[in-house]
Amino acid sequence: MSATAPARVALRLPAWRARLLLLVLLAWFAALAGRAFYLQRLHDDFLQQKGESRYSRVIELSATRGMIVDRNKEPLAISTPVESVAASPADIQITPEQTARLAQLLATSAGEVQRKLADTRREFVYLKRQLPPEQAASVVQLGIKGVFLQREYRRYYPAGDVMAHVIGFTDINDRGQEALELAFDDTLAGRPGSRRVIKDRLGHIIEDVESIQRPENGATLALALDTRLQYLSSRELRKAVAEHRASAGGIVVLDATSGEILAMANLPSYNPNNRGHFDPRRTRNRTATDLFEPGSTLKPFTAAAALEAGAVRPESMIQTAPGQMTIGKRTIHDAHPQGMLTVAEVIQKSSNVGAAKLALALPAETLWKLFSGVGFGAPPESGFPGEVSGRLRAHKSWRPIEQATMSYGHGISVSLLQLARAYTIFATDGTLQPVTLIKRTAPPQPTRVVSAETARAVRAMLELAVQPGGTAPRAQVAGYRVAGKTGTARKIEGKGYAANKYVSAFVGFAPVSAPRLVIAVMIDEPTAGQYYGGAVAAPVFSRVAAEALRLLGVAPDAPITQVQLPSPAVPEIREEV
Amino acid sequence: MMARVNLLLLATLIGCALALVTSQHQARRLFVELQREQERAKQLEVEWGQLQLEQRTWAMHGRVEKIATEQLHMRVAPASRVEVVPGAKP
Numbered sequence: 001m002s003a004t005a006p007a008r009v010a011l012r013l014p015a016w017r018a019r020l021l022l023l024v025l026l027a028w029f030a031a032l033a034g035r036a037f038y039l040q041r042l043h044d045d046f047l048q049q050k051g052e053s054r055y056s057r058v059i060e061l062s063a064t065r066g067m068i069v070d071r072n073k074e075p076l077a078i079s080t081p082v083e084s085v086a087a088s089p090a091d092i093q094i095t096p097e098q099t100a101r102l103a104q105l106l107a108t109s110a111g112e113v114q115r116k117l118a119d120t121r122r123e124f125v126y127l128k129r130q131l132p133p134e135q136a137a138s139v140v141q142l143g144i145k146g147v148f149l150q151r152e153y154r155r156y157y158p159a160g161d162v163m164a165h166v167i168g169f170t171d172i173n174d175r176g177q178e179a180l181e182l183a184f185d186d187t188l189a190g191r192p193g194s195r196r197v198i199k200d201r202l203g204h205i206i207e208d209v210e211s212i213q214r215p216e217n218g219a220t221l222a223l224a225l226d227t228r229l230q231y232l233s234s235r236e237l238r239k240a241v242a243e244h245r246a247s248a249g250g251i252v253v254l255d256a257t258s259g260e261i262l263a264m265a266n267l268p269s270y271n272p273n274n275r276g277h278f279d280p281r282r283t284r285n286r287t288a289t290d291l292f293e294p295g296s297t298l299k300p301f302t303a304a305a306a307l308e309a310g311a312v313r314p315e316s317m318i319q320t321a322p323g324q325m326t327i328g329k330r331t332i333h334d335a336h337p338q339g340m341l342t343v344a345e346v347i348q349k350s351s352n353v354g355a356a357k358l359a360l361a362l363p364a365e366t367l368w369k370l371f372s373g374v375g376f377g378a379p380p381e382s383g384f385p386g387e388v389s390g391r392l393r394a395h396k397s398w399r400p401i402e403q404a405t406m407s408y409g410h411g412i413s414v415s416l417l418q419l420a421r422a423y424t425i426f427a428t429d430g431t432l433q434p435v436t437l438i439k440r441t442a443p444p445q446p447t448r449v450v451s452a453e454t455a456r457a458v459r460a461m462l463e464l465a466v467q468p469g470g471t472a473p474r475a476q477v478a479g480y481r482v483a484g485k486t487g488t489a490r491k492i493e494g495k496g497y498a499a500n501k502y503v504s505a506f507v508g509f510a511p512v513s514a515p516r517l518v519i520a521v522m523i524d525e526p527t528a529g530q531y532y533g534g535a536v537a538a539p540v541f542s543r544v545a546a547e548a549l550r551l552l553g554v555a556p557d558a559p560i561t562q563v564q565l566p567s568p569a570v571p572e573i574r575e576e577v
Numbered sequence: 578m579m580a581r582v583n584l585l586l587l588a589t590l591i592g593c594a595l596a597l598v599t600s601q602h603q604a605r606r607l608f609v610e611l612q613r614e615q616e617r618a619k620q621l622e623v624e625w626g627q628l629q630l631e632q633r634t635w636a637m638h639g640r641v642e643k644i645a646t647e648q649l650h651m652r653v654a655p656a657s658r659v660e661v662v663p664g665a666k667p
């Protein structure tokens with residue numbers, strides 16, 4: 001028997017099976033390679049993005065609104081952070097007790113809170129905006145899921161109603177709404193930025209990846225205003241408005257040499273810190289946006305035009321008797337007729353007939369040139385939004401009667417700011433200063449309007465007007481020589497002039513030897529009996545000038561003696577209305 | 578010889594790797610610190626603003642004037658009691 005051969009079963013598998021397996025394996029690899037290619041090359045961006053979104057975040061960097069400061073860097077408007085309570089109705093979990101507690105903390109009703117949280121599709125809703133930090137902290141302590149704080153900025157105005165008209169205010173989103181806050185909103189607001197960071201699982205930022213946009217904080221805006229003068233102007237204005245039971249009032253203090261607006265106060269005023277409904281009658285900056293007929297305060301310009309044209313000299317005589325003058329069908333009056341007056345006395349006593357005669361001796365164009373030269377009929381470009389240009393009609397359309405009435409400030413309308421600015425020609429030897437609310441960094445470029453001789457001559461006349469024998473002895477200031485002119489004008493109502501509604505004004509400057517300040521005061525509708533500019537507005541000028549000159553450290557240019565008021569026995573010079 | 582070089586390179590590699598880890602850790606730690614200081618600076622700036630605000634509120638002209646006249650009985654010297662000393666001519 002032969003050895004049993006090992007049972008070698010010749011496993012004869014068909015060759016195709018091996019090949020099939022190889023093929024399958026190759027196909028697997030091909031699929032994997034394909035998939036890898038797809039993920040790495042074709043779908044790469046999407047996946048990168050998805051991955052990044054797990055750890056990288058873009059965070060917003062808020063920009064703070066710039067401060068507004070006065071000329072001495074005293075802050076007048078500051079933004080400071082406050083917390084707003086917000087909620088995400090989509091994922092809020094709140095019990096009825098918590099709702100009640102929350103409502104109590106936010107000083108609203110539970111129903112109100114429920115109503116705000118009702119729409120569960122929304123992801124963001126404000127529950128209460130701008131809370132004090134402590135109150136906001138106690139809301140967080142409630143630990144309600146879906147309620148969170150949102151940091152916002154709120155603007156505060158430390159000067160309150162004293163500065164309100166010039167600075168204006170912002171709305172709840174910190175955007176400027178009025179006055180300079182509105183005009184300089186772009187520079188004040190700045191630009192929010194953002195950056196990309198990497199956060200860990202706990203939400204801590206662990207790496208700065210890139211800065212997408214640098215945040216730019218708002219720039220600080222330095223004003224020309226002086227808080228001290230502003231306060232003092234507004235205090236004296238308040239006193240005068242109360243004393244004369246006036247409906248409104250305004251005052252503008254200019255630096256005579258630089259044209260900067262040092263103070264600009266208005267009444268009635270408002271507190272910009274109390275948000276809510278603002279009454280436009282209170283928020284309007286009347287000194288820049290309201291027009292009035294300037295009345296006799298315009299007479300010095302008529303005199304300047306006549307002197308400049310060489311038509312008269314300061315001592316030329318003008319017949320103002322019998323106190324009236326008929327031009328065409330109309331007659332103009334002096335209620336307190338004088339006789340022969342020099343040009344200087346026409347200004348000192350404020351004679352309408354005298355001013356009209358001066359005006360009619362000139363071609364209309366000459367007078368118009370001076371009026372438009374001192375800035376009437378054009379916006380003063382102080383930087384204040386909405387300032388008015390006033391009404392000065394083209395000289396070609398003037399009729400003689402209009403030329404006559406315009407000489408004493410009727411038939412022409414100006415803002416108090418324009419009037420104050422116009423007086424800089426008498427304070428600076430004949431040059432008109434550009435005015436600005438923003439602090440100047442470079443000396444201004446004044447424009448010459450009249451010659452230095454004319455300006456000095458009119459200045460001497462204006463100094464006479466505040467002395468006994470003039471219309472405004474109450475404008476005098478102890479220790480300083482002052483000069484100025486009163487104005488009393490009937491208000492226009494409907495088509496004509498109202499019978500007993502007046503605007504009392506006084507514009508002057510001090511000290512006369514080297515003028516530093518131009519101060520214009522306007523009291524609207526005084527109803528306590530007195531309405532002459534010399535009795536109502538001039539005392540305000542006197543008190544503001546006295547204290548302002550002392551504050552600014554201006555050396556007295558006159559002996560310090562009590563001012564001379566006319567004795568009660570002698571009737572005061574009444575100006576013409 | 579070759580083995581030694583390889584060993585040296587390996588040691589260097591490990592050293593570098595550890596240094597990388599350390600410096601990365603250091604960088605993160607410093608970054609967190611920077612972050613905290615920046616936050617503090619921001620907080621201080623906010624506080625500075627609030628203090629300025631508070632100072633302005635206390636120093637409001639109306640308030641100062643009221644205290645000066647009512648509590649301290651101060652007043653502006655009347656013109657009759659002012660003596661002007663002429664300054665030296667420059």
